[in-house]
Amino acid sequence: MSTMINNGSAGPAAADGENSEVLIRVENLVKSFGDHVVLNGISQEIRRGEKVVIIGPSGSGKSTFLRCLNLLEEPTSGKIYFGGIDLTDKNTDINAVRRKMGMVFQHFNLFPNMTVQRNITLAPVRTGFMKQEEADEKAIELLKRVDLLDKADAYPSSLSGGQKQRIAIVRAMAMNPDMMLFDEPTSALDPEMVGEVLEVMKELAEFGMTMAVVTHEMGFAREVGTRVLFVDEGIVKEENTPDEFFSHPQNPRLQDFLSKVL
Amino acid sequence: MASFWQNLADQFYQSFIEAERWKRYLEGIRISFMVTLGALVIGIILGILVAVIRTLHDQKKGSDRSPLLNILNKFCEFYTTVIRGTPMMVQLLIMGFVVFRTSRNLVGVAILSLGINSGAYTAEIIRSGIMSIDPGQMEAGRSLGMDYITVMKDIIIPQAIKNILPALGNELITLFKDTSLVTVIGLTDLTKAAQQIQAKTYQAFMPYNGIAIMYLLVVLVLTRLLAVLENRLRQSDRR
DSSP states (O other): OOGOOOOOOOOOTTOSSSSSSSSEEEEEEEEETTEEEEEEEEEEETTTTTTTEOOTTTSSSSHHHHHHHTSOOSSSSSEETTTTTTHHHHOOOOOHHHTTTTEEOTOOOOOOOOOOHHHHHHHHHHOOOOOOOOHHHHHHHHHHHHTOOOOOOOOGSSSSHHHHHHHHHHHTTTTHHHHHHETTTTTSOOOHHHHHHHHHHHHHHHTEEEEEESSHHHHHHHHHOOOEEEEEEEEEEEEEHHHHHHHSOOSOOOOOOOHHHH | OOHHHHHHHHHIIHHHHHHHHHHHHHHHHHHHHHHHHHHHHHHHHHHHHHHHHHHHHHOGGGGOOOOOHHHHHHHHHHHHHHHSOHHHHHHHEEEEIIITOOOOOOHHHHHHHHHHHHHHHHHHHHHHHHSSSSSSHHHHHHTTTTTHHHHHIIIIHHHHHHHHHHHHHHHHHHHHHHHHGGGTTOOOOHHHHHHHHHHHHHHHHHHHHHHHHHHHHHHHHHHHHHHHHHHHGGGGGGO
């Protein structure tokens, strides 16, 4: 599993990211769709090795926040820096930045017109990051890690939801990203498949991957998260370590939310 | 009664066999095929270009559009409006007798005219195909760091083509039948061959019914081939 992460600076020891470098800095992020303000000024820092879990009621803006981090949504105002690069600057090569930020979607978004193996190797090859042979080797190695080597030549439509999501994680990992964004990765899964996906995410976390995870899995937040954010009405209303967050919630909205989901 | 059959046999003989006239139908079919194939290639290339430009334009918000994109989009709109708003035959007459009036390469003129015409319709078909693809596909491709064109080329267009294959097949069949219009610029396609033979034999029944059957047979074969292709492309959908 350790070979899944190549930027060895963050091993298990640095997993909580207390003193490591700031990977993402968000300054006063605002996003509105027309008159509807979804994000109303969020400022955050995510350090290398941190696993930040973002929770909140639906429509609170947590997915939009995540999607702003790799500019799938363009911020209305505010700044986002990734490794010191200003993503909101028009001259920034956003494709180069995205190669270092993997993303996993609620609905997997595998490419149905190609085999699993090609799903994984397409981006590394097309972006010139790897040669086809290298990418194939990498894909096979990653597929072994998630126990899906036998699916290399299958098409996505023949896979279960859990398998699809594990492939989607592998696809993102094939680019050797510095950070992974997870947008409700288990919300579209049948209950019995949630575990296998969380297991893969846990392994990633254990080996030091920096992660930002939007999820409703409170167990995962408590077990894997190094910091939990509660997003509501477009702002971060509370953030804390998982222990404090779940045992001593301060904000009344959070208390109410937790009483409903726990 | 016997004389009726005898008369029909004579007509058949004169229209198809005498003076090796069947060769002229074959030559006509060859020309019709060439024009169809050439126009199809031009039509699909133009169609994809126009569809991608118009989709890109529609997806971006006003402030993000570059001036170049705006100009290209306007040009594409102009192109589809003019082509879809004027009769195919008029377009052929203009191409044959105005734009390329000195050209002797009638096949080339026919291919270009039909290709440009087909492109306008193909563009709309492909655009609807692109819009039928889940936006998550583009997002997934872009999130991996691939640029817009690469994602379009490797991920969106192949899926779009699969979705619109029946409509594209229709366009191909229409195109093949529309080649009969190229007679107006003097190209000897299948229809023109029949006209010339009628002029020689003073008989219309056999040549025209003959080519009707030939057109129909080709269309039936094309329909069959398209069904096979559709099946093969659906491979990835199988469970």
